[in-house]
Structure formats: C-alpha cells, structure tokens
Amino acid sequence: MSEACKSCSHGSSCSDEMKENCEGKSPEQIALEENLGRVKNKLVVLSGKGGVGKSTVAANIAMSLAQEGKKVGLLDVDVHGPSIPRLLGLQGKQPQVVGESRMEPVQWERNLWVMSLGFLMPNDSEAVIWRGPMKIGVIRQFLAQTDWGELDYLVIDCPPGTGDEPLTVMQLLGPEAQAVVVTTPHMLSVDDVRRSITFVGHVGGRMLGVVENMSGFVCPDCGKQHEIFSSKGGEKLAAEMGVPFLGRIPMDPELARAGDEGFNYGKVFPDTETAKAMRAVIEPILQFTGEKAA
Template sequence: MSDSCKSCPSSGSGCSPDSCGQKPEDVKLKKVLSRIKHKFVVMSGKGGVGKSTVASNIAVALSLAGKKVGLLDVDVHGPSVPRLLAMGGQKPHFGEEVIEPLPWSKTLSVMSLGFMLPDKEQAVIWRGPVKMGLIRQFIQDVAWGDLDYLVVDCPPGTGDEPLSTLQLLGQDARAVVVTTPQGVAVDDVRRSVSFVRQVGNEVFGIVENMSGFVCPGCGQTHDIFTKGGGEALAREMGVRFLGRIPLDAEVVRSGDEGYPFLKVHGDTPTGKAMRTIIEPMLALG
C-alpha cells in the first residue's frame, strides 16, 4: 500500500481507484445509487395539492407494471405515506449497518420517518442539519438493493428536504412537479420548476391534480378549481405535461382507508388518468 493510500479516508473500507480520496460515507452513497436505475422526486411549491397521493400511486403503478420500486417519504414534519399505504404501526428492522425497508409487496419497498415515531401525535421539531442527516441515512443506509425506480415524496416548498434530496441523489434525478389548476397554486409551483433547474436537475414533467370533478350521479365534469393551469405552466416553462387527474371522492377515501387507488380502481377514468402519467416513466426502460 502506498503512502497516499495509507492516508486515504477510505483505506480499509473497500478502497478502489474509483473511490480513492473519498469519505467512506460518500463511497457508500455512491454504491447505493449505482444500483438504482431511475430516480424521481415528487415535489410541489404548494401544500395541499395531493402530492403524497400522486407519489404513492406512481410507486404502486410502477410496481404493478412489474418493476422493482422503492418509495421514500422524506416529509419529516408530516409523513403521510404509511397511512396512504395502510402501513401504520409497522417498524423497520435496524441491522448493524443497514436499515431494512418495509415491504408493501414483492416489488415495492417503503421507508418513512412515520414508521419510527412512537405515536401519531408526536411533533418532529428539527432544524435543517438534522433533517439533512436523516435524508442521507434514508438513502445510503437503507437496504434498497437493485431498483428500477426510486420515488421520493418531498414536503411542499423549496427548502431543506427537496434541496438535500436532489443534491444527494445527483443530477440524474428527475423532478415530477404536482399542482392544482388554480392560479394561486400555479404561481408557487412555477418557483418549484425554477428551483429544480437552478439545482441542476431535470424537470421530468408537471401533473395537474384535482383537475375537474366528475359527478358520480350525472357523470358531468365540473371545473371546481378551473382547469388547465398545470398544462399552461408546462407550456410556459417548456417541460412535459404528464397529465391531469380529476377530483375523485374515491381517491380521498382510498387515502383515508389506506389502499392505493390504482390497485382497486385502475380501470376508472381517474385510474386511467393516473396510469397515463407513468407511461413516460416506463418508456425509460
């Protein structure tokens, strides 16, 4: 071993020419990410747009298509993925150096801070550096294995969580930005598109959620929140419009009761709209 190798921080931890001079934790993160083909960060500049519902249904849809998928919830202050997938009360297994993600199915693994909180009433009062450390741990220390897709559900805004997530995942991570049609939401989401570009990542596309309400009685569509705001934003910003999802009472019920909408109602107009969103993702191979 050369003198330079003896002083290398990676010495004795699987040092190689590719990792020489890197910190052991950076080497570990790189190895984990090398086993993930596609990374999607679902985000929005506006709260209450149904981002977690979209993220969880994207992950489920990809897994039902036969892909190996990981779903990571990095919403530290309001982790909702465990409830959306009826996984509340489950606890991950902590090994010596790894955390085992919880299986939703044979092809979908899930990790969230919500699995670790002692009760649902406990507030998480953390500053930025602590949150950043947790997100890094959830990426590099969770035994994700070989994944076709990693879907990350971020909290609203352009703060610590989405910034840390994109920086840790690298510039090949793509953002899926969720909005509702009305102008007050689109204004905030426009900032999300700019944020992703400033960080150096690709905006894969925009989803317009709660776009029209289909009356279960008469079948007519009523544009409660107007319509087309997300599609217009996609044209304005020069990004792909992935599709619109109507406001559907069954989507609300599925989230409250903890079953993925697409698994039960995949053949409904709303289900077909959700499946349209993942077609460009599946086309990546």
C-alpha cells in the same frame, strides 16, 4: 485495509482503480454512492404549494410503476409531516435493522418497498422539532443506509417548497435526479409551483414534467366532468415553462378513502376516470426514463 474499505460491500476485492476512486471519501459517501448506483431512475416528486395532493400522487406513481412489474422504492422525506405510511396502510410498521447501520425498508405488496421517518416515531402525536442540519443528516442516512437492493425506480416524496429537504435530495442525487412537479389547476397553486420548476433547473436536475392534480370532478352518477378550480392551469404552466405535461388527475371521493384506509385505489377501482388518469401519468414517465410497460 482503510476505514472506507471496511464499510464497503466490496471489501478488499477492489481493483487499484476502484480504490483510487474512493480516495478521500467518507464511509458514508461511499455507502451513498454504492446504494444509489443500484437504482436505475430517481424520481423526485415536488410542489411549491402544500395541499395539492403531492404525497397521494407520489404514492400512486410508485404503486402504478410496481403494478407494471418494476421494482420500486418509495422514500418519504417529509420530516415534519410524513404521509406515506397512512397512504399505504403501513402505520405501526418498522424497518428491520441489518448489521450495525443498515435498514431494510418495509415491503408493501409485490415490487414496492417503503421507508419513512413515520416508521421511526414513537407515536403519531410526537412533533419533530429539528433544524436544517438534523433533517439533512436523516435524509443522507435514508439514502445511504436503507437496503433498497436493485431498483428500477426510487420515488422520493418531498415536503412542499424549495427548502432543506428537497434541496438536500436534489443535491445528493445530482444530475440523475428527475423531477415530477405537482400542481392543482388554479392560479394560486400554479404561481407557487412555477418556482419549483425554476428550482429544479437551478440545482441541475431534469424535469420529467408537471402533473395537474384535482383536475375537475367526474360525477359518478352522470359521468359529466365539473371544473372545481380554473381549468388547465398545470397544462398552461408546462407550456409556459417549456416542460412536458404528464396529465390531469380528476378528483374522486374513493381516492380520498383509499388514502385514509391505505388500499390501492388503482387496483380496486381500475375503470374510473381517475384510475385511468393515474395510469396515463406513468406512461410518459416510462417513456422518458427509457423503460417499457410490462
């Protein structure tokens, strides 16, 4: 039996045709393809601009899909600033090691499993001082060696920009990558986020659409919406670039508290305008990916 066959869960039971397809591939590549083959939809959450609430949007998309009864994995590939453990209240948790090289992701409530470099750091103060090859290597390991099982969605939260991490993710996923780009309404953000949409086209991914985060503030006392930034920048960007617009998410102080304390905002405050907007964002995602709400 070849070294590649030893690393594969099919072992020696493959047909000659299956073995031929593995010819020349490294054990890691075989593990990567096998792992990703169990995932129906791969959603990559991107933004060309930092500070737009991208990780918050990624986490809430994952939580909302899980509440719809979908089996969801949430992978945080922000090597230098992993936010997902705090957003979900999972600080101090660690993945379980299975066998020699497999890791079980950390479970967050029902239907949602999480992996982040933040789980593997010795403390919150430790800086990750890595160049590109190290970052590329750990992302490959997360995708190949995390035991996600069968998933309806894998949501991948990337750091801002179009550098090593998002490029690695998009290239490893190939044409199955489906991108959600996050912006805020004002033009300073829109200018940078426009480049993310172009980036997705260059690397061969599919644009699911644009989310406009921090889209105004709904006063909890009077119910009136106030525009903090210029209005509808994300919607105008989507129209300009010819991509779907997934929706606007208004600001809510309770959403910020949910991120600090790690609770499910949509479950605790289901009737707020922001929670309704979050649910509205996943409706076109379910439609575009061929899934249906539970």
